[in-house]
Amino acid sequence: LCVFCRKQEFFDQQCSLAEKRAAIIARPVKSTKLAPSFRHAPLLLQPAKSRESELCPRCSDYNILSKFEAADTLDELDRDEFLGGHKTSKRRDMHNLNLGSLESLQLFSSCPLCRLMYNSFPFSEFPELMDDLSNISISLIPFRTYERLDESWNVPKDDTLKASYAISFAVVLSGSSFKRLNSSRFVSASEGANASSVIALDQSSAFSNRTSLTGGKIREQLDASFVKGWIERCQTSHGSNCEVSFSDDLLQERVIHVPSMQIVPCPKNCRYAALSYVWGAYKNVRIQNLPRTLKNSIELASILEIEYMWIDALCVDQAPAPLKTIQLQMMDKIYQSAWVAFIVVTGEDSNSGLPGVDLRRSRAPSHEEYIQGRKIISSPPKLSLYVQDCPWSKRAWTFQEGILWKRRLFLTPYDAIYWCNSAQYFEAIDETNDPLHCLGTPGARADIPNEPSRFSTAERVFCDELAAYTSREMLFDADSLNAFLGMLAFYKRHFKFRDFVWGLPLLDLPQSLRWFHDKTVTPRRRDKFPSWSWAGWEGRVRYSEDWEIKPNDRRNSAAFDMSVLFQKVDGQLLTIQGFTVRLKIRTDPFSDAYVPNTDILLGSVRKRNMLHSNTIPTGEYDLLVIQRLRYRRTPNSPEKQEIFMLLL
Template sequence: MTSTPPSMSHSSSSTPTNNICDRCQGVPWDLIADPKQTSTDPYLWVSESHGQLKSSSCRICRLLANIKSPSLDGKICPLLSQRTCWIQCRSKWILDISQSSNLVHFGDESRGTIEVSRPDQIINIGIQRIDPEHVSFKRLQDCVSYCRQNHSRVCIRPTFQPASGFRVINCTDPAQRIVPAPPECKYAALSYVWGNTTRSCSSGVYPQVIVDAINVTLSMGLQYLWVDRHCIDQNNAMDKHNQISQMGNIYANSEITIIASAGTDATYGLPGISRPRKQQSGEVINGISLLEGFPHPVHAVKESAWARRGWTYQEAFLSPRRLVFTDYGVWYLCDKICLAEHEKVPITKISSLPTFEIRTFTPHPDLDDRYVAPRTRAANDMIVEYSRRELRYASDALDAMLGVLQFLETKGVYSIWGTVIYEERPVINWQHKHPGKRRPGFPSWSPLGWEGPIKLENFLGYNDFEVALGEKSETPLPGQNPISTTAAGLAKGGKDAPRFLHLTGYVVDLLLENIQWADSRKSHQTTFHLAAGEYKHNHTLSDGTYASLRISPETSVLAKAKLDGAEGPGASTRTRPVLGLLLRRYSDDAYYPHLMDPTVKNADFLLLERRQGGGGSGAWCWYYERIGYLECKIRAQEEEQQQEREKDYLQDTVFVDGVSGDVLDDVSIPRGDPLWREGAGWRTVVVG
């Protein structure tokens, strides 16, 4: 073994012995199989691409192709070993390692693992071969029973009362009719992607995924199954409204939720029920068995069509126990443990939700923190995750998240129109990664008012604005706190709250201009002259929409706007006036005084554009809508380890001459407030 790459490519002209190349023959597989032996040094370095390995004449190389994904092409990857118990078990340091197998993989980016074991080895913790045609229901039943007996305080949703007046499919009925749910009904729920199927929603006429879900329900010892499209009368507006308002209650009180994460519509069915799963590959070399272990199912699920749908977010999140069907097997997931079907481990030793990616599907532990800041941060992460999902109907944006918002209220985190409230203010300092599309019927200041993923690096603190909630033509009384009072008094995530924020703060008039930089000017170096010394920054000027803010008589800064919506025709030449509402002014010297120059300050603005709308008594009044976000970053740091971070901050900031508009090579940041601050007026704007 060696910790540095040897010659990594094996000659294609060499003749493999027993269909195994010399390189793979030279790996000490017997040593890797010894549970008492582990090493942090690589056993092998592999430079071939996924395709090259897959087409190799060596059968071990072809097996390695299964765990070296195409995303690793072009990289020289080390083959590493690790004890299975260190990955799968919560008490990894006290286990009897003699009964744990060893795995090999290509590091954190590996698409899976390969178990290495001897034929006579007793393995209680390792990889097991799954039947591609049939699901191991006994194992799943044991997981559910263990959860019921041991997680009574965790895997429950006590604040969600059982739903009333809902219907279920009677799976034991030969006709599989839809019937009223009996008292104290124990049922499974189905979470799936409808797709574009036009098949009838009548009783007994079901697409493949529901036929398979009925099979799973019976195999798990349950009689009833709830499926939204069939158990809700789609032609009865009153019933539809009543049932949709109880969706959170229905999933929260299910015994299990069957998640169909494979496929793109209801015709695909469930792998392991009506269609086979992927077959695990295996080989034997010099008497040592090699068996493929699939990658963690969370990766396949997050890339699925199911994980892109808006409604499925709360369906998974609120369910106490989940059976996730993938093409790689079934994944059991409750709020405490997760277990993939191919993993062999005693239930009492199963790992406790080790990765942050699983928190997409389960309540974040920080929601139970005694302090409001961690709870708010966890809630904001949930809003960010939800924003990347798609909805068939824009009008569903709040309904599809309503159960989650109600759940957050039980944790003391309130929201209005899907916007989390922190320290008496709605968190409105989010920004879009890419311009999206406006959703009618929702406030522009809420993430629900737009399609498209958002990002939120931190929620507001040290705010420079005040806020109240009301209507366009009504000014809330001073001294009141309608935001927190209204949110705490509403039981449905602020659905019935007023839609207009009365924001009072420093407002500046801005001009947005689309700038296309000449290729010869895109690469630029700026030298900053600061009290702490001289600082040079290399950056690339990017085309886009900028706003100009004067920081001194001689210098202005162009800050790139993060627009919420795509600009229409003529945007490339249009200059338009907008308002910039100062959300906060700050300097990181408050946090890192030894790193920051105290004269350097930054600011974040909400970009607002004026609209005309109906006021009271037939009158007309002006209000504003959010159109984007502006970060004016004019700071610089001295420390070498901060250079990469500074590139991100200054990438969208350009310093220009205040008269000619030419890009500056040398910039001196003056002490005190920037010049734009002197021209800012303290006023109230109504934002809807």
């Protein structure tokens, strides 16, 4: 089975693609490119399965079933185990199967384990890594299945129960050619956990001592009974973290009545599903002629016996109007009141369809093989691997949707994943037995009490999420603020902000004017918004320093002063109270600030977070002081100052 041309060849035949160094294999960091090869594998493997099969000598000697049953693999989520020195390396490697170099790799079509490894081979496009195939090593490595979860860092230290958890296997590549992709000096289980596809023992064939989180088979079409079970368990067991409460403000919203396919006023205590998807270029969507993604989502709501559906293209006024403004400001309530949200992370537009629901978007089923009567199956990529590079994760409008939903059903080309504020459930993992509650996640948002420390929490959340949001793509500049209004409403309710001024909490934290664009960004102006707001520009926004001194600050006598004070805003005209300063900046070669008309040096000046302070042209500048930080490195050292300024 040739991993270069994706065909069967005689084992002593040199592939022409390999000779030309035109291979398309490497670690799957661009996971959206995995789908074609993942789907192509069954076409080649199915005929091979129909013939008599037995393990090749290499795979027979490895005895993968004994590994499934008894391998004591390193737990890389356990810090004490991971930092065990040479014992760690030995324990990590003792269960690996060394497949040799990429140049000499042989996977036999007559061997069931070879077929599984071929199906799970990490395909992606990195032809520049193919200079020397002999320097790329390949291994089959085992890892604990819970390491593959997107949030499993809270695994308790209970060795007895931990031993009951299933292990999985992954094909990983390593070597000098991969150093610029992987800083690790060794092949680790975390590499396997992040592989494109893994090998697992099916739940029906699990060993009696390892029945926790065994493998689940993926079928071409979604089994709605799984989803119903997940939602029911969430509703009855997860408490306030996942509790959906109806807001009477939603009575002025519109929803789709699924049985009649009519758009109607939202009834009181409405139980509705919502849709998060990539809209694309579709305009003037009508209920009578729906794009496939919208049509499939309503079909799925019907199958799940959910009477109402909310879809932005149909339920939110698309023309500028007072009602649309009200609707956009209520997005956080719309999101948090949804019974469940269907998140379609695949497809370029709203006509792509729902994988596993649309008959034209069937999923690649699990590849399965039998070894000594036990069923071994392929398991799809973990959600974060696929989402990080898909169109949905790059769209500005979907940012607040992904955060504010309480119950999320992710629909990918491979499987369905239910991720709520308390747990995560997978088609590909049997969650029946989970004694350490590895599927539970600590990521739930909670109300922040009205106390002095709340702004410190608010600052961290706001800065991190603003940076993530402003990194995303937007079709229309006019949506720069609209697509973030749901988050701002959430911050107001949870952090008790009085209000936001063009996207900034200036009434409570006027020092939030200190934002700047990351050095990697070439900002582009958005004229409909003020230049002093992040909304007035395209490009990732950052903050260089905390807005307030944290209790654990190691600097001595650290304190802020000279902070600006908000006065009022009239349209885009902002009035603030603060200090202005005129500086003479000389860049020769680095930018230094002087008192104008003198040689009195004040200090060095750096623009944004540029690596070097040499990007400001020589000249005189008027600047607004946003805030000054004063501190000492040691109690008796001279005072240092950092002044954050805005060029006027």
